[in-house]
Amino acid sequence: MPIPTDYTSPARLSAKERTLSQLQKWIIDGTLQPGEKLNDSELSEALGVSRTPIREAFQLLEVQGLIETFPGKETRVTTLEKEDIIKLYAPLTALQALAAELAAANIQPEHIKQLRAINAGFGESVKKEQLYEAMELDEEFHETILHIANNQHISTFCSSLQMHIRRYKYIFFKRPNWESKAAAEDHEAIINALESRNAEEAARLMKHNLVRPLEHLDHML
Amino acid sequence: MPIPTDYTSPARLSAKERTLSQLQKWIIDGTLQPGEKLNDSELSEALGVSRTPIREAFQLLEVQGLIETFPGKETRVTTLEKEDIIKLYAPLTALQALAAELAAANIQPEHIKQLRAINAGFGESVKKEQLYEAMELDEEFHETILHIANNQHISTFCSSLQMHIRRYKYIFFKRPNWESKAAAEDHEAIINALESRNAEEAARLMKHNLVRPLEHLDHML
DNA sequence: AAACATTTGTCCGTATGTATA
DNA sequence: ATATACATACGGACAAATGTT
Numbered sequence: 001m002p003i004p005t006d007y008t009s010p011a012r013l014s015a016k017e018r019t020l021s022q023l024q025k026w027i028i029d030g031t032l033q034p035g036e037k038l039n040d041s042e043l044s045e046a047l048g049v050s051r052t053p054i055r056e057a058f059q060l061l062e063v064q065g066l067i068e069t070f071p072g073k074e075t076r077v078t079t080l081e082k083e084d085i086i087k088l089y090a091p092l093t094a095l096q097a098l099a100a101e102l103a104a105a106n107i108q109p110e111h112i113k114q115l116r117a118i119n120a121g122f123g124e125s126v127k128k129e130q131l132y133e134a135m136e137l138d139e140e141f142h143e144t145i146l147h148i149a150n151n152q153h154i155s156t157f158c159s160s161l162q163m164h165i166r167r168y169k170y171i172f173f174k175r176p177n178w179e180s181k182a183a184a185e186d187h188e189a190i191i192n193a194l195e196s197r198n199a200e201e202a203a204r205l206m207k208h209n210l211v212r213p214l215e216h217l218d219h220m221l
Numbered sequence: 222m223p224i225p226t227d228y229t230s231p232a233r234l235s236a237k238e239r240t241l242s243q244l245q246k247w248i249i250d251g252t253l254q255p256g257e258k259l260n261d262s263e264l265s266e267a268l269g270v271s272r273t274p275i276r277e278a279f280q281l282l283e284v285q286g287l288i289e290t291f292p293g294k295e296t297r298v299t300t301l302e303k304e305d306i307i308k309l310y311a312p313l314t315a316l317q318a319l320a321a322e323l324a325a326a327n328i329q330p331e332h333i334k335q336l337r338a339i340n341a342g343f344g345e346s347v348k349k350e351q352l353y354e355a356m357e358l359d360e361e362f363h364e365t366i367l368h369i370a371n372n373q374h375i376s377t378f379c380s381s382l383q384m385h386i387r388r389y390k391y392i393f394f395k396r397p398n399w400e401s402k403a404a405a406e407d408h409e410a411i412i413n414a415l416e417s418r419n420a421e422e423a424a425r426l427m428k429h430n431l432v433r434p435l436e437h438l439d440h441m442l
Numbered sequence: 443a444a445a446c447a448t449t450t451g452t453c454c455g456t457a458t459g460t461a462t463a
Numbered sequence: 464a465t466a467t468a469c470a471t472a473c474g475g476a477c478a479a480a481t482g483t484t
Contacts, residue, residue, distance in 0.1 A: 014292060014472070039449080050474040055450085056280060063284050071235065072450055072480040090323065091316060091375050098315040154312050157378050235451070260470080271453045276471085293459045293471055 015053035020060055022047065027066045027077055028167045034079040038067060064160060066167075085168045085217060092161040093210040095154050096142060100190065100206040102149035104199035111148050115191045118144060123184040134179040135169075141187055145194075145206075178216040183209060236274035243268065244278055248287045248298055249388040255300040259288060285381060287388075306389045306438060313382040314431040316375050317363060321411065321427040323370035325420035332369050336412045339365060344405040355400040356390075362408055366415075366427075399437040404430060 013021075023043075026032040040054045047054070058075060061067040069075045103111075118141045125134035139162060146155045186209035193202035234242075244264075247253040261275045268275070279296060282288040290296045324332075339362045346355035360383060367376045407430035414423035 016472080041449085044474095051450095052473055052475090056277070056472095059277060059280055060284065063281065069450085070481095073482085074449070087372050087374060090319060090372060091378065094315045094319040095312060098311060102311065151308050151311060153308060153382060157312065161374060237451080262470085265453095272471095273452055273454085277451095290471085291460095294461080295470065 015049040016056045019043075019047055019049060019053045019057040023057055023061060024064075024066065024163075027061070028163065029170050032077050034077055034171065036077045038075045038077065040075070065164065080168060080171055082168075082172060085165065086214065088161050088165050088168070089210060089214055092158060092165070093207055095158050095161075096145070096210055097203040097206045099146050099149040099151070099154050099158070100194070100202040101199040102151060102154075103145050104194050104197050104202045106148050106150055107194045107197060111144070112191060112195050115141065115144055115187075115194070119184060119187040119191065122179075122187065123181070126179050126181055126184060131179060135166075138179055138183065145190075148194075178213050180212070183212060186212070236270040237277045240264075240268055240270060240274045240278040241281055244282060245285075245287065245384075248282070249384065250391050253298050255298055255392065257298045259296045259298065261296070286385065301389060301392055303389075303393060306386065307435065309382050309386050309389070310431060310435055313379060313386070314428055316379050316382075317366070317431055318424040318427045320367050320370040320372070320375050320379070321415070321423040322420040323372060323375075324366050325415050325418050325423045327369050327371055328415045328418060332365070333412060333416050336362065336365055336408075336415070340405060340408040340412065343400075343408065344402070347400050347402055347405060352400060356387075359400055359404065366411075369415075399434050401433070404433060407433070 023032070032038070038058070040051050040058065044051045044054045058067060058069060062069050066078060067075055068078050118137055122134055122137040122141060125131075125137055142158070142162075143155075146158055149155075186205060190202055190205045190209065193205055244253070253259070259279070261272045261279065265272045265275050279288060279290060283290050287299060288296055289299050339358055343355055343358040343362060346352075346358055363379070363383075364376075367379055370376075407426060411423055411426045411430065414426055
């Protein structure tokens with residue numbers, strides 16, 4: 001198990017939080033590979049903390065579906081099946097569409113400005129083929145709509161699904177690679193629907209925007 | 222008789238698991254009231270385990286939104302706002318409708334029989350005004366459809382939302398009290414839609430079934 | 443079958459941090 | 464501001480469970 005040595009500890013966070021976010025990163029970016037066995041003693045030494053915060057982080061990672069613990073036996077990074085990415089997009093689409101619907105009812109002029117600014121940046125990144133930045137801005141766009149929708153349950157679920165999707169991108173495609181100019185146009189249309197408080201149309205467009213990545217996947221799987 | 226080996230029987234529950242399910246029960250049924258302060262030393266004595274499994278259970282309860290920990294300060298049972306129950310039904314409806322849609326594609330004759338059997342029991346319980354049993358059978362009906370839909374993410378989210386809804390029922394209404402004969406008819410219609418593999422209709426009927434409780438709530442809030 | 447090695451599960455002592463007098 | 468009380472955070476030792484030789 002290769003443990004990168006460039007690990008820097010954010011002094012203010014608790015040992016548990018540091019451990020959790022570090023392990024999350026390593027699992028999502030593939031440093032810790034699917035199916036890899038995790039040893040809490042080894043990790044505690046590598047991260048300079050005791051087994052307690054490691055174990056605590058393990059518990060949360062298991063809830064998030066990033067690791068699997070076999071009580072009394074072993075702990076492993078969860079494996080991924082290419083086909084299962086569809087199982088992530090199905091609920092994500094339903095929830096994002098719902099969020100768009102709810103956001104249409106709450107939308108304010110400042111929100112519209114904010115969304116347009118994010119999407120302008122997204123369009124630029126796509127044009128300049130800065131794909132990592134584009135991915136981050138795409139996520140920020142959707143997170144903003146979730147925030148406007150003002151429903152913690154929806155936000156939490158979507159955030160969890162988004163994390164897994166990002167892991168799939170890193171593991172199977174090495175880097176984010178399917179942001180497109182068409183997505184920026186989708187976003188623009190969504191913003192317009194929200195601006196005119198057309199909930200149904202916003203939901204419809206949101207679904208359409210989320211189906212896009214699946215089309216890319218079809219000829220990559 | 223061949224003993225199934227694939228099913229890992231939790232012959233003995235760990236202290237953490239016992240603690241977790243006990244605290245869950247107490248919080249959901251109101252034994253531990255909203256806003257109540259939780260003391261790990263006190264609980265460890267009451268449950269006959271050390272503070273470690275209590276602490277581990279606390280972590281999971283926090284993720285589930287049943288308690289709130291203020292690191293270094295205190296731990297409390299989360300409070301409830303009557304109005305927020307709507308925030309639970311919004312994503313639950315979207316996800317259950319999606320599940321119905323997916324289930325329509327996977328449905329098998331055995332599933333139909335199973336669903337009819339559960340709904341028959343539900344109808345009986347409603348008629349006999351055994352409301353707790355009716356609630357459990359209603360949940361089982363929906364869980365079965367989730368199982369047929371075969372998507373772990375959807376199941377997990379719905380289960381979490383359902384738990385919170387049950388807590389609202391206990392805290393604000395003391396007992397389950399809004400199961401109705403109309404719900405049993407909804408279920409029957411859903412089963413028929415699934416049987417004819419009409420995904421769109423199944424989703425529409427599922428939404429309708431989930432809107433019912435909200436109508437009851439309107440004149441109870 | 444039984445002893446061993448490995449890993450997870452639990453306990454409890456201590457350190458750290460926060461609120462209150 | 465300082466001291467005190469109290470709750471959480473962490474560490475390290477021991478117990479229990481599992482798989483293997």
